[in-house]
Amino acid sequence: MVHGLLSPYIDKIFSLVPQINITEYINKHLSMLKPLIYAENQDNINESTMNDINNFIHPLNITRKKTIFFYTGVADEQFKETKLFSEKIVNYGVSSTLIINVEKKKHSPMVMDNVEFIENLLKNILSNKRTKDKNLFELEPKTFLYLGK
Template sequence: MEGDLSMLRGKHIINGSDTLVLVFQNAAKPLNDAIPDIYNGKIEQSEVAEMHERYTWMKFAERVPKADYFFIKDHFSSVYGWYLMDNGQFIHHEFNNALTNFIKENNYKRVVSFGSSKGGTAALLYGMMNPCITDVFSLIPQIHVATFINNLCPKEKSLFFGQNKKFEKQVDNILFEENLYETFVEKRIYFYSGILDIQFDPLLQYRDFLEARGIKTELFLNRSDERHTRLVNQYAPFIYGILEDLIDQSRKRTNLQAISVGSSVNLLREQ
């Protein structure tokens, strides 16, 4: 199986567990702010690499050492690439193979894919593609990545797509490609989002897409007036509890923090 492990750059924290949490990174503000200067060649790639050295969710790993963790960098497309594209080319099949090789070489029995925003998209994408991944926790993911990029940085979008309109459209619809699900095996899939998140409606449509294919998911719904980043930053204790339950294969913390209003939707209790 092809899949160069050198694609998997980041920090591997080994605690002696047979459970691994793959932590896909969100886009930190310094990287987003640097996009115009990266596009105009005013920032060197060595400087961009330094920006990727700061990992989100590290505090959780320090607090919960009952699992191993792999904090994976997303230094593609000169800035970041949602772990799926690099300068106008798809990399997700090769990246997925590298993940499989890494998981098998380290003899992990359970693997949780986790991340927020673009990290949530990656956690979801590889959760669907990779049968070695047993649990998925995707926070505020971009379902239509190209649509998000066109809102974030329309002038600099060639960093991601080149000048290829066809590729841009393929990126936007990648989660709806049937071939992503050819090797899918049943697993626990959690979404967390809010009614005011920028891609909340597409997330609901995507859940319908999965349900039509017999893929069950659960949604944890935040009904506050918070948007995107604050849906995560202001609710870290809730997220910590759900993630720790996934590691433990439990619902103890989940049931304390959320109330089920159906077979697949949960509301945050504190609201």
């Protein structure tokens, strides 16, 4: 997601159940990999910097018009953070669409149980088409609820 926002060659980004608070996720799920992720004795790359994705996103660094689509769910552990980030990124001139899965499923089941829907989303994003699905409802402009299958 960060690469897509900062690259001058990318204009469409699809973020599948993103981890906004990176350090929180690593500490909870990948603690054994911390030595590989965080360089020791480097003040510019440390846990506090990595914890906030906003440390990497600055409006002046976004040089091309961007559109980002977030797919997340109400039961995902970083749902609130994703929602707040999707609202904040608009202030940087990025068009942000939030697709919220309302099933009470955690991260992996929310993805794996809805692969067909996600693939359809991706195809439509790439071809600039609006996704139509009997279980997808527009809550407000750029915010959609997906009921799952």
